[in-house]
Amino acid sequence: MSNFNEQPLPFLMDEAPVAAQASGKQPSYIADHRQRLRARFMAGGAMAMPEYELLELVLFRAIPRRDVKPLARALMDCFGDFNRVLTAPEARLRDISGVGDAVVTELKIVEAAAHRMARSKIMHSHVLSSWDSLLDYCHTTMAHRETEQFRVLYLDRKNVLIGDEEQAKGTVDHVPVYPREVAKRALELNASAVILVHNHPSGDPTPSQADIDMTHRVNAACDALGLTLHDHLIIGKSRELSFRADGYL
16 A cells, blocks of 8 residues: 555645656655654654754655755755754745755745644743743744844733734844834733744844834833833844843833
């Protein structure tokens, strides 16, 4: 009986070599390699293999009959690690030879699944008592991005998270923020408090003077409307900075 997981879906055919499509067969050495990787993953999980092999597992679905190890290594060499491959912009992924619609789709499905799982742990929960989960979510969704992203978390009067919205995207070192829009959206959601979050693609979460000034402007807008700005988190690659904890707010 054929293995369903190895059958190419219609939108995945662009990745398979013409000869392989014509024969309908997968070379035995590729099938054996894939079977070994899958068995090792099921026996020991992600910790049982290096990141490029974990990436190979993701690429198996996108490229059913071709050796994906060279592509996995090329992606890792370009972006640095597994997380940065998943979060890389589509245009940059397509710069890598061998990356087409199918590969981009598979990578973005895995990225979306990771975000969805992390988000489910904090939505409709008491944020201040689930702070570690909140930080995990912020790192999962933002730490490995190549450009700045600004998010606003909206809380009700019991500090339960009722909204998580991306307000703006920017460049590698700047993102436009509009304090009145933050406050206006809080009123639309009937929120009582907000938490600002943005990332530093450089990996260093130290706030710039522009970050500090923007935070003070948002705080002033919130004060004028009776809203509370609980914190502003800057997410670096391996750590975060809290404006409240570090005395900036």
